[in-house]
Amino acid sequence: MNRILLQYLLPLLLPTVVYLVWWWATGCRQAATGDGSGTRKPASLTQGPWFWLVLAGVALMSAGLIHTALTTGEAPGGRYVAPHLEDGRVVPGRVVRD
Template sequence: MRWLVPVILVALPTVLYFVYAWSIRARAEREGREVDDPLDKPPVFWLLLAGVVLCAVVLGIWGLSGGAPPGSTYTPPRMQDGEIMPGGFT
């Protein structure tokens, strides 16, 4: 499930651009004027770059803000009395 966050973050600028293009086209049709279709030449490079930067920033914040306290020791999962005891930080 963790893979879903980067995928959403990379796709978010493109989705927002499509919403923007749709709104520009709808407003032009409502006002009865012609406008160049923003979807004819979408700024693919800039959309991809914005998604990657957004993903890097959020993942960096996520990685730095979570985790175990400094100096803690990790205990792996273990078998005790026929049951698997979960691991964790102590």
């Protein structure tokens, strides 16, 4: 579950969370300066930074996937033994070095 959270959800949701925090903080600043409105409506999708949020999410997800591909796995040259039953127990798959 942690792997799914860190590799897929966090890179996609973090830019949106940062944007919403920024939006909330600038709204508090506008209320403190007294612009008179008292309320704020979010910008429409065509006016907001949604393109950049999606692009940042895809970039972070790609970086996570590349990192995972480069730092995990088995070195080439082994023989894969598929999972099988041995004495009534399931023996997990593994790579055997010859």
